Amino acid sequence: MLTQEDKVLLGKKGITEQQMQEELAYFESGFPYLKLEAAASIERGILVPEEKAVEEYLNAWNTYKQADKKIMKFVPASGAASRMFKNMFAFMDADYNDPHTDFEKDFFAHIHCFAFYEDLNKVCIKNEGKDVDTLISEKNYKAVVADMLQEKGLNYGNLPKGLLKFHNYEKGSRTAMEEHLVEGALYTAGTNREVNIHFTVSSEHVKLFTELVKEKAPIYAAMFDVNYNISFSIQKPSTDTIAVDMENKPFRVDGKLFFRPGGHGSLIENLNDLDADIVFIKNVDNVVPDKLKDDTVKYKNLIAGVLVSYQQKAFKYLNILETGKYTHDLLAEMAHFLQHDLCCRKPDIKTLEDTELAIYLYKKLNRPMRVCGMVKNVGEPGGGPFLAYNPDGTISLQILESSQIEMNDVEKKSMFQKGTHFNPVDLVCGIKDYKGNAFNLLQYVDKSTGFISQKSKDGRDLKALEHPGLWNGSMSDWNTIFVEVPLNTFNPVKTVNDLLHPQHQG
Structure with a gap:
């Protein structure tokens, strides 16, 4: 039973009683494993553009940047560096x-x-x-x-990692945050030379980030002839999740309900609040010094070019579908694009009449779109690319963590272990529809793909619930394209000694 004090706390956080009850139910039932068809690979679902196509995609992105579109870089930067040390x-x-x-x-x-x-x-x-x-x-x-x-x-x-000095240069050193300012200038600035970067930070660090931006942004603005628009947000209290004891009863501290941050999947709310056409997403610690930035910039431009090329094709089809003036052959062409290029398959699609097919195609094409860089698997932990079944029976590309896969099933475990690629958190996203309206990204989250983990508070065991991961379940119902990118574009700093690796030395 909730006390009056509990209800006041929920109200302050912006959490409804129904929301809390749904979370408590997940502790009882757990989250279902996803049904897999196969691990994605170069043969199935991972695009490796040939040299000519690479040039076409790079040109497509360069052309897009000349248009009146808002491009943004989104950097989750709230994580404390305590684990790094x-x-x-x-x-x-x-x-x-x-x-x-x-x-x-x-x-x-x-x-x-x-x-x-x-x-x-x-x-x-x-x-x-x-x-x-x-x-x-x-x-x-x-x-x-x-x-x-x-x-x-x-x-x-x-x-937080973003405020730590990562790299040495002749004229001084740079923090991880500064490296993102540089990256933003190198691949997001268009003809207006505007660079929009949004950092999600912890409330206690907003002041430090703001002060550093005030000091450093003018330096890089002059260096790259750009204007920076830097913004910050914090993870919303309404995305905190209730903790429970080992019997799945609400965990309390001094009689008060205890909530924990809902994980990086909560940031789908922050992403949803942004006003942008295209958004790049990259972790704060995955940066390199200038001498190694060429490949990073090239492949950011490449995956962005893939996104706008596929997006323009989808928009063309959606405009046709809206008019109702289409032929059977044109519907077949659209279906091939959806099933082959976007790897979203409906096993019984051939049974649909033209009118049914048009409705289905409109629904599936009119969704947020993302292109995810995938690097060859070298044993790093992280999400892997898979073809998985969706609640509506379709099969599409998904990024899955090991906790979402039934490892007791020999076949599923084998798929995971033999995966050829993994996701280094290298995404570019289209978050507006073909009419230029912002999608409500919260409508495309698969809420049944969260995580439950065991933690402790003041020496007492508890269970914590995390929302579907930002690039896992939170983007489950997006159109997704996987593109192979080189391993040298992935240089995370997980421990302080990672900064000693050659790629982080000047």
Whole structure:
């Protein structure tokens, strides 16, 4: 039973009682596994354009950028960097004082290579009265780490990745956020030289992001002859989800209902609020220095060119369908485009009469569209590309996490393990329809594809619920195209030592 205090809390968050009851029901029932047809591959569903087609797609994007369209870059940047420093937090808590693990040894052996080294050196001098090299020579390793992680120093253990210095340059160093400003200038600016970038951030970090943009954006605006429009939003409190105890009863702290952030799938609400025709989506930590940006920019332009080319074709067909002036042969052409190019198949499509087929084609073509870069599988964790069944019996391309696949089924597990590609979170999305109206993206979410995980709060076990992932269930009912992109366009920074890899060194 909900108390009056519970109802007030729900009201403040903007969560309805029905919404909470639906979430509680998922804890009881769990989320169903998706029915798979096959892993997507170059033979089935992943496009690898030939050289001539690549040039055509690049030209298509260049032409599109000259039109009066709003292009935006969307960067989820709220995640704290604490996991990036997990190994160094462990070193701080360890019962030994010298570097012991290979990770710890690598960190200290190459400490001068980090883009944040100069800043770290300054705070060590300020706080310890000694520079980094002196502290290391005296075997005072933990003082160095404390000044890197803790609030008294750089506070990197509590900041989001976007605010950390990733790369060194002759004229200084850049944060991950700055690298996204540079990328935005390189592939989103059209004839008006406007660069629109939207970051989703935590409420406690809005001020820090805003200050950094105020300081740095004018520098890159002059460097690339662009005008930046930088905006921020936070994950909405209404997308928080109720936590439960191990008996699936609402979890309470001091008598109050306990809610947790609903995962990155909640950001579909933030994306839905944007006013843009085309939106690029990329994780905040997947950036490289300028010397390696050529491939990143080329393939961003390529997948955008694929999107606008396919979108223009879909728009042409939708305009024809709206008039009602079509032939049987033209409907067959549209059906081939939907089934072959967009890989959205209806097993019994040949049984439909022309009028039924026209209605079906209109419904399926008139949806948000996304192109997702796929890299060859090298054992990295992440979502994989699959052909999966939808609730209406159609089969389409989906990005799935392992938790959505029934691993107890030998056939399904084999599909997952033999997958040739995975999704590095490299998307470009068309979020307006053929009439220029914004889609309501919330209508295209498959709510039955969430995640349940076990967490703890103050030493007590709880179960947490995450909304369907942003590029998983939250985009389930979109038209989807997969395009192979090179592995060198995927350079995430999951641990601090990843910054020592050659692709992150100047």
